[in-house]
Amino acid sequence: MCGVHGVVSTAALPSISQELKNLLSNRGPDHFGQVYRELPFEDGESVIHLNLTSTVLALRGDHVAKQPLESPVTGSVLCWNGEAWRIDGQPISSKNDGELILAKLDTIDASSPESRESHILGVLRSIEGPFAFLFYDTQDKRLYFGRDRLGRRSLLSNQAEDDNTISFSSIADVPTTGWKEVNADGIYSLNLATRLATPGGLKLDTHLTRYDWVTSGGKTCIGNFNMTLPPPDHKLDFSSLSVDLLKHWLCESLKLRVLNIPEPPNSLTEIDVRVAVLFSGGLDSTTLARLANDLVPSDQGIDLINVAFENPRQVSNDKTLPHLDVKDMYEACPDRKTGRKAFAELKAACPTRHWRFIAVNVSFEEAMSHKERVVSLMYPHNTEMDLSIALALYFSARGIGYAYTDTWEWQPDPPSVTSPVRVLLSGLGADELFGGYSRHEIAFKAGGYPRLLEELKLDIGRIGQRNLGRDDRAMAHWGKEIRHPFLDEELVRFAISTPVWEKCDFQNPFHPAVIDPAKRVLRLMADKLGLPIIAREKKRAIQFGSRTANIESRTGKRRGTAAITEVV
Structure with a gap:
């Protein structure tokens, strides 16, 4: 960066x-x-x-x-x-x-x-x-x-x-x-x-x-989207070729992004750690961590950075927090719950790796003390949703939290650490490529595969118009580089050239192994990699999983598209 x-x-x-x-x-x-x-x-x-x-x-x-x-x-x-x-x-x-x-x-x-x-x-x-x-x-x-x-x-x-x-x-x-x-x-x-x-x-x-952005031959640099409709009888299962191909291309992408990283300067950790995963415990980030384990040298550790916020409105409404204990407040965040589960599953699947779960807990007071800086970093973006996402990414990239290594159980006084890594992995892009958003299922129900194909093609076409620039500014502020393995050009070419029924399968929602139809190819791959629990985890947006959504609103009814200067 x-x-x-x-x-x-x-x-x-x-x-x-x-x-x-x-x-x-x-x-x-x-x-x-x-x-x-x-x-x-x-x-x-x-x-x-x-x-x-x-x-x-x-x-x-x-x-x-x-x-x-x-x-x-x-x-x-x-x-x-x-x-x-x-x-x-x-x-x-x-x-x-x-x-x-x-x-x-x-x-x-x-x-x-x-x-x-x-x-x-x-x-x-x-x-x-x-x-x-x-x-x-x-x-x-x-x-x-x-x-x-x-x-x-x-x-x-x-x-x-x-x-x-x-x-x-x-x-x-x-x-x-x-x-x-x-x-x-x-x-x-x-x-x-x-x-x-x-x-x-x-x-x-x-x-x-x-x-x-074209080559000398006149073709687009990414490739042509496969608009072929599926045959009458089709299924996406563990034996499907696309499952193994996805693993191949994702590993090729990760090789470029996790190998040959120089050791961070002034690192105070006992274990050599050079890469971290922005770790919600969801399907995308956990799969990246699992495959990174197969590539990163065995003597290096991998940090899993999991962020949770104090959202006063949600804390006061959460009936599962009888005493509003500080630890319970952060542990009740949806991404902290899935993060703990995924950490345990990763340790079981890859027991020899030195995993470190970094629990980043951000109080409301601390979030607001950094708000002005985050708003300036995400500029010219200026909506409530921009702020919600940028806050989560900003504090994740800072990497200051409590370290857990040998157990996912709560420790009364865990050590506070700062992750020294300069390279962060993000799972962004998987939903657009493999049909992971709820709008993809809605499109299928509204118009079958033709409507779904149009929605997927639209998503791929506007990746470059998304908010990656905003995310880059929010995280690079800490001298960190964010890397997106799912957005590697070769992997993107594979994904858009693959028939739609080899990526998601909304026509056959009830899989024998209880694998959801959204992003089914990625879920099947995760299951084969020894992550059966995470393979069945539901999609959740970062602002809801970390509880940054409407963090200042007393009612929680402020629209995500509202400008942050508007008063509700």
């Missing part, structure tokens, strides 16, 4: 604020760097000022790659925030991906007929993984920028009202307004070699050029 920031202006640029510098450094604590350029116009009298800033969280290669990265040949500059897991389909594991990408961007075969622009687009389109970037190409005086095709990393833009300044940043320098999320629908560029003549004088040409 890194922080990137850039400003293009016809006016002299002041230094970035100390607040923004701190925010960027929180994302990338290992290095802070800046590159400044003055780009003269042909008349030699006026210039465009370009200031690029990068902070680095070093997780790839054998050294800290100090950013912004500058080409020693042409002087082109790259601010890179993300992970290139594959380039041209080949895994990139031991090298620093940012340095490799800059070398590819800035090297073009002199004998090749393709233009500089086509070459740069070809390199960017060949990258698979989560990323956001700024790349200034000195040869064409063009600034390229964008987010990966699934929108897994944050990048915001802000254009001044006078059209003479445009800014880009991983995080907004609140209270400045006007920031917007850069769409993940393609690669963008800004031509810095031209000006616009206006009645008020010469201005910056802020016209953006957008290029689709």
